[in-house]
Amino acid sequence: MPATEFKVPEKYKYLNGFGSYHESETIPGALPVGMNSPQKPAFGLYAEKFSGTAFTAPRKENMQSWLYRILPAAAHEPFERSSAQLSGHSEKGSAQFEQIPNQLRWDPFDIEAGSDFLSGLELVSGAGDPSTKTGLAIYVYSADKCMEKNRAFYSADGDFLIVAQEGSLDIQTEMGKLLVRQNEICVIPRGVRFRVELVEGEAIRGYILELFQGHFQLPDLGPIGSNGLANARDFQAPVAFYEDDVSPWHITAKFGGQLFDSRQDHSPFDVVAWHGTYYPYKYDLGRFNTIGSISFDHPDPSIFTVLTAPSPVVGTAVADFVIFPPRWLVAEDTFRPPWYHRNTMSEFMGLISGAYDAKAGGKGGFQPGGASLHNVMGAHGPDAGTFDKASEATLAPQKVGDGAMAFMFESSLMLGVTEWSLRKCQKVQDLYNEHSWGQLKRRFSPPK
16 A cells, blocks of 8 residues: 555644654744753743653663643642543453463454543553553554543553554644544654544544553664665654643543543643654554565565564564555565464554455455454464465466555564453454364375
8 A cells, every 4th residue: 555645734744754853843932942941931831851761761762852831741630540441451450361372363343332532442462561661452442433622641551552444533642733544553652641533523443552661663674774664754743733721621541551530720732842752653654665575485574564662682572563565476486475383472463454465354354453363372374265376376476465454563472362352342253263274275295
């Protein structure tokens, strides 16, 4: 699916570059010159430092921004436990996971009637603990209405990587506004307050990976060289946008898997100017520059990594975000779909649009808005139909995935699943194994 060309509405303006040091001001002179915290910031603003890493993190990994706002984020009433509870969590906030070795696949998840982005979050899978900043959680979201006008949300538990599968998200953040459409992703870093509206009332659905541990970065390219995969220039951060609103606002915080509510008499979106390296950003998946084999063999899926969150083990990720976009296959004398394999990593896949080239679509297959999970050492690969077709195919240059986009959240962790995802949502395909691999035929023919 090619990069989308469209006229950006006036209220959505972006700064380009991944990991770049950006600055933005809505009023000329709002940003101080040559310092961060003057005795009297311009226009009576307050200076607020916003740190996404420890102060002493190495310079190349240090993520922080300075915000110049009408009132500091601290100006709110005490938080109280919310009457709402996050799906898949106990009353004390701990995620309730069940670890099973079976391959799993889900039909498309429903768009819950009457839900907004926050109430439409459903925990599907995950591992680890946000209180110790280890691991991740995987959600699906859906909504057919906007968040309440004067309500904002933030997660103290981790970064939200949002994959828009259906509909567009109009996201207002402290640093500015993002329009995130189907086939795009955005990352809302830990602690950034935001709210989500629908675009022209269109319902939304998609996937979220919440990263408890570290932050996402671009993968190293190694022998690929200096360009390719997701190029840094194609990531977009919002320009500053503020509102001076003194009506009552409600702030909901996700903290240790629990929801807490607070009230304040000013908008949380009152940042007049900001500068730094800690900010939300978006990316159009159609701009991904695929790399592949031009001789033989199907390469490892790591060549499709958009973003990665490394673990302390070199070369091993807490989470990788991998996509499978339209691409040409030209390998000679090669079984071109993914090979059958077992992996020390867990693979959670979703389908944004079209048909995934390694699995059959349609009813009972891998469908847009659905998902699959192949956990640690869970054997998987092409279904019988795909195997037969690929084994007999004429190996001319072939374009696969036209109009399609599949993705994978890959993790070194063993991912558990929730009661909701395994039973209550009633979307698990009971015959996934049988339909995919039960029809494989013996082909062994020993020499005589």
